[in-house]
Amino acid sequence: MPHGRRAVLRLAAALGATATVGVLAADRFTTPDPAGGAVAAPRDAPAAGPAAGPQARAARLNPSAYRLQPMTAYAPPAFRRAVPPVRQRPFLSMSGVGRSMVLTFDDGPDPRYTPGILETLRRYDCRAMFFVCGEMAVDNQDLLREMDADGHVVGNHTWSHPLIPKLKPSRIRDELGSTSEVVERALGTAPLWYRAPYGAWNRHSFEIGAELGMEPLAWTVDTLDWTEPGTGPIVRRVLDGAAPGVVVLSHDAGGDRSQSVAALRRYLPQLLDAGYRMTVPRR
Template sequence: MKSKYGIHLIIFLFIVIIAYGSIQNPFTVNYIDQLKQESIMVSKMQDPLYEQIAKEAQKYEKPPIDAVVDRVWKAVPGYNGLQVDIEASYEKMIKQGRFEKQKLVFREVKPNVHLDDLPPTPIYKGNPEKPMVSLLVNVAWGNEYLPDMLKIMNKYDVKSTFFLDGSWVKNNPKLAKMIFEEGHEIGNHAYSHPDMKQLSASRINEELSKTNEVIYATLEVTPKWFAPPSGSFRQEVVDIAASLNMKTIMWSVDTVDWKRPNPYSMVQRVLNNVHPGAMILMHPTSSTATGLEQMIVGIKNKGYQIGNVSHLMDESRISFGVTLD
């Protein structure tokens, strides 16, 4: 009996050893590859160059910024964070065997809260950490100034967001197409330039929907941004725009060009008030047509890029903004 149990025990142990060996066999290809990878990683981490990159990386890291509803500025978009890709940076420097700041490789880190996660709220500016501004051109009149404005924007490779009045598009399809074909973004500016704050819900919906319909019929594009005429709105306007998949856009810097100010004074006022994330309101007027070039040059000289609203609201970094000295 003892010998019988002994044989069974030996067989059981033999099976266990075989099973364990098939998993942990140090001579299997996968296990050997794993050991190689671990050895390489340990070797890298012990390399003074790798250690230096890891240490320097901490200087340039920037945490992502979540989108928020600010008490004053309402909805503010998020902004990607920044990290040094230590592995990629190491691979770029390993041949020379020395640390070079200009060879650091960066990757962006997305925030946890995005603009689309926020409740319907008006937007007055982009993220204050993003060195970009947007030109908002509200169009319901001023046809004679549009060609010159478009030429100046084209000269400096500036793409803006033009908020078009629906009835204007219906009456001026060629000009609307000219704006769109120049690569500018198209927004909704209601149909008949009404005081949106005073309209019923059904009229608000009609003004927005009708404008989207005529813009699509003319340009085959559906706006995702809405600018209330004269900046007049109430929360219901914002909610109805959101139901039509549009966010409500306001501004943080105003040219007040509809008052026909002196172009030089207007430009200086804008440049004195421009800031990272600024949205600059303008119209096709003689003042803007005359001062636009000086304004664009001044904005760029301050270190800002100029992009349309979609570019400004995007969380991506337009540049890493890291000083490596």
């Protein structure tokens, strides 16, 4: 898909999530949605990262009947177990965490940019969440292990970064389940959080995510770093949006993310000097 079209999809999804979700409670489905079916994926479904290699294709084409226990006990107090009936909207922010913020990075890991982000987080002894794509993770499992060793949370961002509402339920399960398997092989435990590409969720994604033991997390502040606006605008968006409980969306792959790496080096010490603490779901 051309870069411009992908950017439009991202912007529309981000604006829609911000306008409609709000600070969320644990909303759940009570009745099935008869209109919740999905059509087949388009041929030009967007993807983040390079084409998958043989190992990646094998993982994607042969998903297991993968199922985890729903959620875990180490989530923040505002987050509850995802057991059917499941949530109908993602979490957008965290409550009950004091003067804390959550930094999240999508689409990686990418050996060109992820190490720089990890180095900055390590320098300031901060934790973050990384929502990884399976086709990137399968060939960069050393970076997954580095994230885990540093205390970061590794989440699921599907295998190939498709537009979820355009997929059949079986494809959604394949995208999420295959990525969870790669993470579990690398770390010994599967992801407990997931994020829909472009912020585009549907009923099936919530149901399948819950079956895989994951909670859905969106964001409060979009840095728009995927538009490559320059380091300064990224820094300003984070500092202007800083508030207790907000979730910041950035990227460590999917394009030239050198601005994202440089921006983190600038805004993170400023947030810390302002009294904010970077937090993640507790182990």
